[in-house]
Amino acid sequence: MHTETTVSQSRSASPEPAALSSSTTVSATAPGQLRVIKRNGTVVPYDDSKIAVAMTKAFLAVEGGTAAASSRIHETVNALTKQISATFQRRMPSGGTIHIEDIQDQVELVLMRSGDQKVARDYVLYREEHARLRAEKQQAQPDPDYPRLQVTLADGSRRDLDMGRVRTVVEEACAGLKDVEAKTILDEAMRNLYDGVSLDDVNTSLVITARTLVEQEPNYSFATARLLLDKLRAEALSFLGVAESATQADMSEYYAQALPAYIRKGVELELLSPELLQFDMAKLAAALDAERDLQFTYLGLQTLYDRYFIHSDEVRFELPQIFFMRVAMGLAVEEPEKEARAVEFYQLLSSFDYMSSTPTLFNAGTLRPQLSSCYLTTVPDDLRGIYGAIQDNAMLSKWAGGLGNDWTPVRSLGAYIKGTNGKSQGVVPFLKVANDTAVAVNQGGKRKGAVCAYLETWHLDIEEFLELRKNTGDDRRRTHDMNTANWVPDLFMKRVFEDKDWTLFSPNDVPDLHDLYGQAFEQRYEEYEHQTSTGEMKLFKRIRAQELWRKMLGMLFETGHPWITFKDSCNLRSPQQHAGVIHSSNLCTEITLNTKSDKEIAVCNLGSVNLAQHVVDGALDTDKLRRTVKTAVRMLDNVIDINYYSVPAARASNLRHRPIGLGIMGFQDSLYKLRIGYGSDAAVEFADRSMEAISYYAIEASSNLATERGSYISYEGSLWSKGTLPIDSIEILSRNRGEQFIEVDRSQTLDWDGLRVQVKNNGMRNSNVLAIAPTATIANITGVSQSIEPTYQNLYVKSNLSGEFTVVNPYLVHDLKDRGLWDTVMVNDLKYYEGSVQKIDRIPADLKHLYANAFEVEPRWIVDAASRRQKWIDQAQSLNLYIAGASGKKLDVTYRMAWYRGLKTTYYLRALAATTTEKSTVETGTLNAVAASATEVPQACALDDPDCEACQ
Structure with missing residues (x-):
């Protein structure tokens, strides 16, 4: 009787699902940080004892409760329970969320594999029956909080909206997030839905509702x-034939199925390289961590979806x-142990500790793996060479390369042409052709073509060059x-400081100036100036250096161009002085590499550490930083061998010198975490020490890689070979x-002597x-501040190719919340004051200092921090300068200081007119209330300037 009663009770008590979905007790044997999502959307801790109880009831229902059966059941259930828990622990070693259905699927699977077919069959039938009953109950009893709606499917048919699933999706989205309420999203989203709405529009309503709450x-x-x-x-999994849809909890299982299906489909569609089929998919699939999907901000994920994910007929199946x-x-395809390296590289990328550059993200693993970011070329002074260089621009741009062209060798307006006995039209008409080529050949249809033209300050066409963007x-x-x-x-900067004259020449009359720098340049330049005095040199122009300098700064303020970059700093501190001359930088002014007309096109291979x-x-955390840099340098070195080269001269240069450019992003976020204001000595010191560590570890990693793979071909004779590191090259300058x-x-502060010895050996x-x-863009993906930039504004609307996004400084908001200062009035004040906290009285002084925006930080702090970084960098840094209340004097002082502090290059000038800076001086009576007439002024991120192709 007792046995029969036990069997009967276990049948009637919903043995497996009920036991698994009702308890919140945590077992001592539960794997770390695993959680279970119940059918009603609530999340409870994982408890393997409940799995054991449920399976025991299932066995008892079939085999009875005799003493002999009980002993076998106990041993079998313990073994199967451990197997199930081990499976989830292996899938999610760092923890994560599992849906109740996933656990039941795993129970079903182990029962079938264990040979207990009767128990498994009974279990399957039981699940199907209760699934049917739940569906009937749901249909018969609509959600008590929301009206019953029907949705229209893609084929035009209708069915009831599964509110249970909607709740699950929203609960998953809000799980673990402070001050985020699922009910708030659901209430507002459901008010926007109507009977017959499409299934896609249900998701759209949820997304739009949630994004309006970001501010x-x-x-x-x-x-x-x-x-x-x-x-x-839903889009990707259905295309791959894995599932019609999935919750986040489902992805611990579906990711493993989707990866091999994705690779096969990508190869079949000729979008992915067949080489990827050579990988052991099981090993790679086991490494996929679905929980890392939860790291994305909306801007980051939408950017990936719009611009990076591989697609077929506009269906993204990545x-x-x-x-x-x-x-x-x-990036691992040519590694000897490619699976292990692929997992290592994946862990670094998916953790957001490091991110490869956009071309690498676009093209890695594809049929045309053009992974490099920018190409530097020198345009020769002959017609065939000029149009050959423009053709190179087109080919490089087609495969998503940004371009930096050195146009200095091209003779000036009025220069003699021996072949035709005529006079040259100068460099400007050819620049017009190069401009139109960049427009015509965009970067693989993924972003605008981008090119930057460089001209030395002594070129006779320099004044017209300054006006190109008018x-x-x-x-x-x-x-x-x-x-x-x-x-x-x-020499030009010295003449500016000393208020002396400057002479302009046509390069065909002074051909060696192009390849000279430092004292050798000064000596030869003065010899040419002497020739103008004796009458040997006919074509030239004398101008006061300060007058030309004012024109340069005036055009920079008016048009944003031309940027100011410094030839001698780049060359005198270059490790490759023995191999050639640096004639220009790249599209974004951070690359300084040698170029030689049609023989060598310099290539930059980029990636950034998320500081x-x-x-x-x-x-x-210097130990973590060292590990990150070590792997990142290996990934960047691999780019050079894997890269697709559309121009032979680029391949020759890259394989000969093997340059890489490891950088940083998230500098401002780091300061927030450290509670340091950007405009402070402490920030300058952190810029110094953090860059010192990255420089040390990067040089160390490259030297260690040389032990494994050999030094680059042109190593002998370099500054490296002489034991001269970047910090030492300051003395040469x-x-x-x-x-x-x-x-x-x-x-x-680090052991640089030891590193010098290692590099020499x-x-x-x-x-x-x-x-x-x-x-x-990669900073958007990872959700941190761009590069080394100070915060643009604490609240603004960002516009880019993926749409408009409200961006609010989370560090500021959480600080204000901690002090009880965050409310709707504060939101409106931030809007009115264009993201500035300085005019809001109730914000404490320490937060005003910490959250000063880019235009509220004095330019000297930006320059000083850049100077401290530059001493450790063998190339340069893309440095935007922010100047509020811009005037000729401010620009003059700032750019002179940039040169004086040893910077190699500067990038965009972000100037704020005095009328804008004084906007907040209004008579409203109180600075912490929004006037009735005040309206929000939409703001676009400075780094998304329409002229900044790199930001697109």
Whole structure:
């Protein structure tokens, strides 16, 4: 009787599902941090004892409760329970969420594999019956909180909206996020739905609702991204034939199925390289971590979806973790242990500790793996060479390469042409052709073509070059789409400081000036000036240096161009002085590599460390940073061998010198974590020490890689081979320029002597290892501040190719919440004051200092921090300068200081007019209330300037 009663009770008590979905007790044997999502959307801790109880009831229902049966059941259930828990622990070693259905699927699977077919069959039938009963109950009893709605499917048919699933998706999206409420999203989203709405529009309503809440609480950006993921999962998984839809909890199982299906489909569609089929998919699939999908902000995920995920007929069939694994596989394809390296690379990318540059993310693992970011070329002074260079621009741009062209060799307007006995039209008409080529050949249809033209300051066409971006004048001599930059020798800057004259020449009359720098340039330049006095030189122009300098700064303020970059700093501190001359930088002014007309096109291979991810417990985690840099340098070195080269001269240069450019992003986020204001000595010191560590570890990693793979071909004769590191090359610059014209901090804290010995003994794998790129888009993906930039505004609307996004500074919001100061009035005040906290009285002084925006930080702090970084960098940094209340005097002082502090280059000038800076001086009576007439002024991120192709 007792046995029969036990069997009967176990049958009637919903043995397996009820037991698994009702308890919140945590077992001592539960794997770390695993959670279970119940059918009603609530999340409870994982408890393997409940699995054991449920399976025991299932066995008892079939085999009875005799003593002999009980002993076998106990042993079998214990073994199967451990097997189930081990499976989830292996899938999610760092923890995560599992849906109740996933657990039941696993129970069903182990029962069938154990040979207990009767128990398994009974279990399957039981689940099917209760699934049917739940469906009937749901249909008969609509959700008590929301009206019953029907949705229209893609085929035009209708069915009831599954509110249970909607609740699950929203609850998953909000799980673990502070101050984020699922009910708030559901209530508002359901008010916007109607009977017969499409299934896609249900997700759209949820996403739009959540994104409108971001300005109230930044964590809603994460919730919005997670809601968007539901759409992405349905689109990709259905295309791959894995599932029609999936919750986040389902992805621990579906990711493993989706990866091999994705690779096969990508190869079949000729979108992925067949080489990817050579990988052991089971090993890679086991490494996919579905929980890392939860790291994305809405802007980051939408950017990936719109611009990075591989698609066929506009159907994106990549998912975030598959995307990162595809990139990792593409970078590991030539590694001896490619699965292990792919997993290593995947872990680094998917953790957001490091991110490859956009071309690498676009093209890794594809049939045309053009992974490099920018190409530097020198245009020769002959017609065939000029149009050959423009053709090279077109081919490089087609495969998503940004371009930096050195146009200095091309003779000036009025110069003699021996072949035709005529006079040259100068460099400007050819620049117009190059401009139009960049417009015509965009970067693989993924972003605008981007090119920057460089010209040395002594070129006779320099004054017309300065006006290329003006909106007035002869449009045939304007380049409205091309970036421009001045390539400024030290001698010119000395003449500016000393208020002396400057002489302009045509390069065909002074051909060697192009390849000279430092004292050699000064000596030869003065010899040519003497020839103008004796009558030997006929074509020239004399101009006061300060007058030309004012024109340069005036055009920079008016048009944003040409940028100011410094020839001698770049060359005198280059490790590759023995191999050639640096004639220009690249599209974003961080790359400084040698070029030789048609023989060598320099190539930059970029990636960035997320510095914010390495600030742990209020300090820089140097051990983690060292590990990150080591793997990142290997990934960048692999780019060089895997890369698709559309121009032979680029391949020759890249394989000969093997330069890479490891940079950083999230500098401002790091300061927030450290509670340091950007405009402070402490921030300058952190810039110094953090860059010192990255420089040390990057040089160390490249030297270690040389032991494994050999030094780069042109290593002998380099500064590296002489034991001269970037910190040492400051002395070379100082000797050539003169001590009175340079002031650079020389402090250091690490064992540089030991590293010098290692480099001399082991060599270097890469001619250059460090460069700080703008990181505009990859910083969006990882959800941190761009590059080394101060915060643009604390609240603004960002517009880019993926749409408009409300961006609010989460650090500020959470600080204000902690002090009880965050409310709707504060939101409106921030809107009115364009993201500035300085005019809001109730914000404390310490927060005003910490959250000063880019235009509220004095430019000297930006320059000083850049100077401290530059001493450790063998290339340059993409440095935007922000100047509020801009005037000629402010620009003059700032750019002179940039040269004086030893910077190699500068990038965009972000100038704020005085009328804008004084906008907040209004008579409203109180500074913490919004006037009735005040309206929000939409703001676009400065880093998404329409002229900044790198930001697109």
